[in-house]
Amino acid sequence: MALNSQNQHARGASRANPRRKGGHFWTHLTLIVAVLVIASPLLFALVKATQTSAQVTGPSLLLGTQFWENARAAWVGAGLGQYMLNSAIVAVCVTVGKTALSLLAALAFVYFRFPLKNLFFALVLLALTLPTELLIVSLFNLVSGDLKWADSYAAIIVPFIASATGVLLFRQHFMNIPSSLSDAARMDGAGPLTFLYKILLPMSWNTVGALAVIQFVSAWDQYLWPLVIMQSDSKQVVQVGLSRLIDAEAQSNWGAVMAGAILTIVPPMLIFTVLQEQFSKGFALGQDK
Numbered sequence: 001m002a003l004n005s006q007n008q009h010a011r012g013a014s015r016a017n018p019r020r021k022g023g024h025f026w027t028h029l030t031l032i033v034a035v036l037v038i039a040s041p042l043l044f045a046l047v048k049a050t051q052t053s054a055q056v057t058g059p060s061l062l063l064g065t066q067f068w069e070n071a072r073a074a075w076v077g078a079g080l081g082q083y084m085l086n087s088a089i090v091a092v093c094v095t096v097g098k099t100a101l102s103l104l105a106a107l108a109f110v111y112f113r114f115p116l117k118n119l120f121f122a123l124v125l126l127a128l129t130l131p132t133e134l135l136i137v138s139l140f141n142l143v144s145g146d147l148k149w150a151d152s153y154a155a156i157i158v159p160f161i162a163s164a165t166g167v168l169l170f171r172q173h174f175m176n177i178p179s180s181l182s183d184a185a186r187m188d189g190a191g192p193l194t195f196l197y198k199i200l201l202p203m204s205w206n207t208v209g210a211l212a213v214i215q216f217v218s219a220w221d222q223y224l225w226p227l228v229i230m231q232s233d234s235k236q237v238v239q240v241g242l243s244r245l246i247d248a249e250a251q252s253n254w255g256a257v258m259a260g261a262i263l264t265i266v267p268p269m270l271i272f273t274v275l276q277e278q279f280s281k282g283f284a285l286g287q288d289k
Helices: 001-050 067-077 081-112 117-129 132-146 151-160 164-175 177-188 192-200 203-218 224-229 236-250 252-266 265-276 276-283
Strands: none
Touching: 001 252, 067 081, 067 252, 081 117, 081 151, 081 164, 081 192, 081 203, 081 252, 081 265, 117 164, 132 151, 132 224, 151 224, 164 192, 164 203, 164 276, 203 265, 203 276, 224 236, 236 252, 252 265, 265 276
């Protein structure tokens, strides 16, 4: 009887398998189509970056053989290499500065007691609602007038070192760490910075990686503020440089423009690829990391 029951169950499962396989097929097909639709602008730019000037303006969507020539025209001829170097310097400095300050601020909000702590944290969260465009006039007056930082790296690094997003991420992460660790560290004579460096930081690499991805991409994509505050071409960032490449080459060489656009997305893509595991785990704030 038991054997017959098992055989009937197996036959029932085998009859259900075609439906399950059919459901999986349509699910995968839908996901593939969605990925292709989302990636279509990038794929289009990649194809056009390999074509000649005559082919770019035509209907052809076949890969060409001119990518390296177009990339060289953008990198050397339009100075995109210098722009990318400038953006890399800015993005690394902003990412490191934001991470360090966010760690220190979160340490204070979680492990220190001081008056109006919740109010100050609410003000930090309020900063998330204030875009750069809203502050740009007062920020320009401060940076160029009072501090005399116009046309310098400090002008596009220092104003963006503070991060409300980073403070929120690290605060939520630290609140999930048992308070017994801080008590044990205090009994062993460890100061706040020692506790941060030797205990909290090794337990926070996933959150650090998640924040690093966000802040690097954000700093790399700066456009409006550098356009306003920077006058020297030699210090300009890549997004402004790419817009100038479009202005200079759009009438004659769209292939170089497309190749330049492809080159500018390589560093953020590499950062995300390297830190994708930390990025995924870093937002699981309520789970062990």
